[in-house]
Each structure stands twice: as structure tokens, then as C-alpha cells.
Amino acid sequence: MQPILEIRNLCMDFGGLRAIDTLDLHIGQGEIVALIGPNGAGKTTVFNCLTGIYKPSGGEMLARSPKTGEARRLNGLKPNQVTENGLARTFQNIRLFGSMTVLENIMIGRHCRTSAGISGAIVRNRATREEEKRIVQDSYDVLKKIGLARYVNEYAKNLPYGAQRRLEIARAMATDPFLLLLDEPAAGMNPQETDELNELIIGIREEAGITIFLIEHDMKLVMSLSDRIYVVDYGKKIAEGRPEEIKRNPAVIKAYLGEEVDA
Amino acid sequence: MTLGEIKKSLLAAAWFMFLTFPIMVIKVNTIQKTVEWHWERLLYVAVGGFVFSFLWRYFLRRKQGGRRPAAPVETDEPEAVPAFQRLIHDRRFAMPALVVLGLFVLVFPYLFSMYQVNIMTTALIYVVTGLGLNVVVGVAGLLHLGYAAFYAVGAYTYALLNLHFGVSFWLALPIGAALGSVFAVILGFPVLRLRGDYLAIVTLGFGEIIRLVLENWNDFSYGPSGIANIPRPKFFWFDFSLEQSAVFIYFLMLAMVLLTVFVTNRLKDSRIGRAWIALREDEVACQAMGIDIARTKLSAFVMGSAWAGMAGVVFAAKTTFINPASFTLWESIVILCIVVLGGMGSILGVILGALVLILLPEYLRAFSEYRMLIFGVVLVVMMVFRPGGILSEVRRTYLFKEGLSKDGSLS
Numbered sequence A: 001m002q003p004i005l006e007i008r009n010l011c012m013d014f015g016g017l018r019a020i021d022t023l024d025l026h027i028g029q030g031e032i033v034a035l036i037g038p039n040g041a042g043k044t045t046v047f048n049c050l051t052g053i054y055k056p057s058g059g060e061m062l063a064r065s066p067k068t069g070e071a072r073r074l075n076g077l078k079p080n081q082v083t084e085n086g087l088a089r090t091f092q093n094i095r096l097f098g099s100m101t102v103l104e105n106i107m108i109g110r111h112c113r114t115s116a117g118i119s120g121a122i123v124r125n126r127a128t129r130e131e132e133k134r135i136v137q138d139s140y141d142v143l144k145k146i147g148l149a150r151y152v153n154e155y156a157k158n159l160p161y162g163a164q165r166r167l168e169i170a171r172a173m174a175t176d177p178f179l180l181l182l183d184e185p186a187a188g189m190n191p192q193e194t195d196e197l198n199e200l201i202i203g204i205r206e207e208a209g210i211t212i213f214l215i216e217h218d219m220k221l222v223m224s225l226s227d228r229i230y231v232v233d234y235g236k237k238i239a240e241g242r243p244e245e246i247k248r249n250p251a252v253i254k255a256y257l258g259e260e261v262d263a
Numbered sequence B: 001m002t003l004g005e006i007k008k009s010l011l012a013a014a015w016f017m018f019l020t021f022p023i024m025v026i027k028v029n030t031i032q033k034t035v036e037w038h039w040e041r042l043l044y045v046a047v048g049g050f051v052f053s054f055l056w057r058y059f060l061r062r063k064q065g066g067r068r069p070a071a072p073v074e075t076d077e078p079e080a081v082p083a084f085q086r087l088i089h090d091r092r093f094a095m096p097a098l099v100v101l102g103l104f105v106l107v108f109p110y111l112f113s114m115y116q117v118n119i120m121t122t123a124l125i126y127v128v129t130g131l132g133l134n135v136v137v138g139v140a141g142l143l144h145l146g147y148a149a150f151y152a153v154g155a156y157t158y159a160l161l162n163l164h165f166g167v168s169f170w171l172a173l174p175i176g177a178a179l180g181s182v183f184a185v186i187l188g189f190p191v192l193r194l195r196g197d198y199l200a201i202v203t204l205g206f207g208e209i210i211r212l213v214l215e216n217w218n219d220f221s222y223g224p225s226g227i228a229n230i231p232r233p234k235f236f237w238f239d240f241s242l243e244q245s246a247v248f249i250y251f252l253m254l255a256m257v258l259l260t261v262f263v264t265n266r267l268k269d270s271r272i273g274r275a276w277i278a279l280r281e282d283e284v285a286c287q288a289m290g291i292d293i294a295r296t297k298l299s300a301f302v303m304g305s306a307w308a309g310m311a312g313v314v315f316a317a318k319t320t321f322i323n324p325a326s327f328t329l330w331e332s333i334v335i336l337c338i339v340v341l342g343g344m345g346s347i348l349g350v351i352l353g354a355l356v357l358i359l360l361p362e363y364l365r366a367f368s369e370y371r372m373l374i375f376g377v378v379l380v381v382m383m384v385f386r387p388g389g390i391l392s393e394v395r396r397t398y399l400f401k402e403g404l405s406k407d408g409s410l411s
Helices: A043-050 A079-084 A102-109 A118-123 A126-146 A161-173 A191-208 A219-225 A243-248 A250-257 B003-024 B039-066 B083-089 B091-111 B114-139 B147-165 B169-191 B196-216 B242-268 B271-281 B283-288 B293-319 B329-342 B347-363 B365-385
Strands: A005-014 A017-027 A032-036 A058-064 A071-073 A087-089 A179-183 A211-215 A228-233 A236-241 B026-029 B034-037
Touching: A005 A043, A017 A043, A017 A228, A017 A236, A032 A043, A032 A191, A032 A219, A043 A087, A043 A179, A043 A211, A079 A087, A079 B283, A087 A161, A102 A126, A102 A161, A102 B271, A118 A126, A118 B242, A118 B271, A126 A161, A126 A191, A126 B271, A161 A179, A161 A191, A191 A211, A191 A219, A219 A243, A228 A243, A228 A250, A236 A243, A236 A250, A243 A250, B003 B026, B003 B039, B039 B365, B083 B091, B091 B114, B091 B242, B114 B147, B114 B242, B114 B271, B114 B293, B114 B329, B114 B347, B147 B169, B147 B196, B147 B293, B147 B329, B169 B196, B169 B293, B196 B329, B242 B271, B242 B293, B242 B347, B271 B283, B271 B293, B283 B293, B329 B347, B329 B365, B347 B365
Parallel strands: A032 A211, A032 A228, A087 A179, A179 A211
Antiparallel strands: A005 A017, A005 A058, A058 A071, A228 A236, B026 B034
8 A cells, every 4th residue: 555644855954954864655544653853953843844844955745635545745835735635743842822722722723624704704605604503513523533522612721631632633633634743742741641641652553543643751651552663863764664674773872872881 | 119129210210310310400491592400300200109119019029029930830710811801801890881882872973072082983993903913913823913914905995996987985885895905915925934033024114115206206195295086975866064074984984893892793703703813823734634725824924914904994085185195104013002002812802902092192282292192101010010912812712512521521
């Protein structure tokens, strides 16, 4: 089967600094793939290139929708166009719409799948009313699926930390993606919350059939969750493979623990 | 009241005495060329400053005590909202209050003098511009310091079209709104990628450009001497007397306020309205969630400026004389203050803000010398104690009748 995401020779330069160096990567439908590496290795930069926040200096990024089988080049797309194409992301530092309610945060996710405009909103014709009803219902369904239904009318900023992280995932889910990009979803979570997150991510893959690409520092989570792992250091891919292979890979151990120096 | 607090207040009082010394104590009599020393005033300032600093600290403490803990906690109780705000959302109170208010507003021009009616009409014009700017600044979070320019576009649209082509008020109204929108697009395109302070600077510049063009392009806008004898609006073929005309414009403005409230209220909880708020909350996340921020920003600009254009037409018709001096930066700032003081994003708040900021100075004519001082103090005090404005924005809540959901909690 053809991969749903393919990255070939991706490069990203910031001035003289090469943040990503000829990175190759592919993800198949239904996989959970992790991208790991020490701090500053360029992991989030990969996400930012994929989602159109940065313009990569070189390389190709292709997304293939599993529904239509149609391949789309991601280079040069704006972030909102990337999302429309079926890639949704969360952020490392939580970026919720704090003064909006939890439900409204999800409803924003439905924005790109709906079409009502200003005149529709003012006249409130039947099509707009029905679309609005559908947005509310769909959003509520997502909330229930993620287990946040009891917070429905709370302001997002008042949610406990773990729930905020989940809400970010829920909001991304609401855009109907086929590939979900999670940037350190477990950051700052306690062990129990991390376990719940683990279940949630597996649930998303099993029930919604969404492929998951995640950046994570929590090795326990990464090893138990991922089908495959990519390891980057200084923007270069240093290893790829199944979790047990990665655990034993000397290059990975060196990158994380440093090299032994002979005295 | 500890010794430390007294010490602090004494210090504050001394500081106030020092600051106000030149304006409060020294008075130069320019006719007799003598200097009068009002030392007793220094005492007033000292006492005032001392008491004020205590009050300040008291209210500050109360505000901090009343706030919810900073760390998010799981509670089932709704967020604590001020009593006044709760009252407004209580239907049993809101409905009768609305009826009384409606009746008062309808009989207002027959109860009060023409002077009062004129002031109220001005305030209503500011309500409309305030609500328009609220879409841009309050809802979409785009700091716009050149709003008066769009107001000027509307006013000059009517004045010039009438002067050259005899276009009537009623036709000028939609044209003014349309031209306001066109100028918004012209301004909008270059500033789409800017945010925050940069956007503020560019809009400020744009506002000044429009004003300077109007001031200097004599052949087009008649320069600083302005355009006079702009006809008041007619109602079909009725010719109003001056007094009737004032009443008519009052009702016209009232209708426009209702229309503005209706439209902005509908937009507030629509797909576009939510996108505007998301834009204000976090531009990066907003775009990552699939919202085209360029289009969203532009639509907010256009929507807000259309109201300014319309209000400008009414302004020109009301005053029958316009010149560029009516559309200075100060005007933009007053409208911005209305939005910020009233409550960003809150429709009722902005209406209250406009009434307070426009009517108070009119009724405080007795203290006209201290008007700016009071204005400044009110702004500072408001921003310290109620940074959300008079009424802060309250988001809509949705009810789902499903009973218990999977996670065992009420949904």
C-alpha cells in the first residue's frame, strides 16, 4: 500500500543553521509513528514544515488521502490549506482559544468543513440554521468521544491541564483529518493522565481509523504506543525502526546519553 | 491599618503634592502680573492623595481576593460572574427592563429639550461606530487606530455626492457603507500579515493619510474650510422644521443602532463570528485549524468599516457641516476607548461605554476644565479594576438533553 505521508529530502535552513537535513520519512495508513530526538533536534520544525507554518528550503512533502487515493504536494500550502487537505495538528505549548467555551473550540475545528458566510449569518436562512445545528451536534459528538463532554460550556482557559491537552486533540479531530500530528501530547502530564492519553490515541486509531504521527519525550509512552519510530538529531535522521530496534540502536543511545570519553 | 500602609500612603500623598504643585498651588494672574500662591490647596491634595491611596489598595485587595485561584480547578459550579452581569442575563429582570427602556427611548425627544435630543443623537452615532469598531478590535482582536478615517469616508461621501450630484441622504447611506468597505479592503490587503503593534501603527498612519488628504486636496474636499450646507435628511416629501428634523435624526439613529445590534448579535455566534474570536485568541492555532486568516481579517475590517461609513453619512447630515477637524486621531481614540471601556466583544458593554464616554462629558460641562483629567482617571481606574470593561463578553452556552453521558457526568 502506498504511504499516506511521504517526506523526501526535506531541508530547512534558518540563516546559516540547518535545522532539518535531508530528512526522508514515510507513514502508512493506520500506523502510529513517533518522531523522537534530543531537545533542539528539529522535531517540531518538521511539523511546522508539514503544516505550512515554515516554508521548507528543499525537498518534497506528499500527502495521499486514504479515501480518494489522491496525492497532494504540501509544499507551498498555507496552514489552513494543509488542514483542509486532512492533516491536523496540536501544539507543544497548548494553544487553545481560552476565552471561548470548550464546545466552541471544537466548533472552530468544523470551520473548514462548513461554508456559511456573513450574509447567511445575518439572514439566518434555513441552510445556515441547519449547518449550525450540524456543527453543534458534530462538535458535541467529538467531545463525547474524547471524554470531555462534561466541560462542554466551560471556558477553555479554566480547564485542568490534562483536559486542555485532550481538548487540543479533540479540536484537531474535529477537522476530519486522516493524519493527526501530535506535538508532545504528554508533556507535563502525570503518569495517570499519560496512561489515559495512551488509551485515547489507540482509540482514535482503532475507532476513527486516523493515522497518528507524534513527537514525544516520554519514552515509556513512545515505546508502548508506536509501530515505528524515527530518531533525529541535529536535523538528521539517525535511526528508524520498531521500538525494540530503536532501544538497542547504538546511534540512538549515543545521541541521548552522549559518547563515552576515554580517560 | 498597619504602620507600613500609613507610610505608603504618606509617600503617595507626598508624591501627589509634588506632582500637582505647579498646577494647583501656583496661579499666575496675567492681568495684574502677579503670582498667587494657593498653599491651602496643597493640603487638600495631601489629604486627598492619602485617602485615595487607601481606597486604591482596599479595592485592589478586594479585586484580588474575589478572583478565582490562578490554577485551574475542577468545579461544577459556573464561573463567578458579577451580580450586575447575572442580572442582565436573567430574563425576569431583562424583559421588563427592556420594555421600560424602550418606552423611555421612544418618548425621550418629547420630554426633553432639543439640546438633549442632539446630545443623545451624537451618543447614538458613537454607539454605532463603537459597535462597528468592536467587530474589528473587540471581536477579531485587530488593533485599529485609524477608524475615524472610515467615518470621514462616509461623511465626505454624502457631502460631496450631494454637492456635485444632488444625491439624497437615503441613497448616500448605502453608498457610504459601501465606500467604507472599499476603503477597508484597500487598507486591509497590505496589513493582512501584520498583527498587534505593527497593525496599530499602520492603521494609525492610514487614518492620518485620509485626514491629510482631505485637509490638503482643496479641489476635491474644500480643505480645512470644509463643506457647509449639507441638507438634513428628508422623509419622502416632508420638509422638517429644525426641531422636527432633530427628532427625526434621533429616531433614525435609534433604528440604526437597533440594526447594528441585530446584525452584530447574529454574527457573534455564527461561523464567521467564532472565526473572528479564534483569530483574536490565537492566530497561529486559528490558521492551523483550517481558517483562512486573510479572508477572516478582511471580512472583519470590511464589516466594521461599513458601519463607520454609514454613521459618517448620518453625522454629515446631522451637523450639516463637515471639515477634516472632525476626523482626527483623537476621534479614533475616543471610539477605541468606548470599545475597551465598555468591554471588548460585549455588545451591551460597548453601548454602555459609548453612552458613558459621550454623555458624561456633556453633562460635566460644569467641570469642563477637568474633563480630560476625569476622562483619564476613569480609564486608569477601569483598566486596573475591571480590565474586561464595564461588561465583559459572555459566550453562548449550549444545552444537550441526553442525560448521563459515557463518562458518568451530566452533559
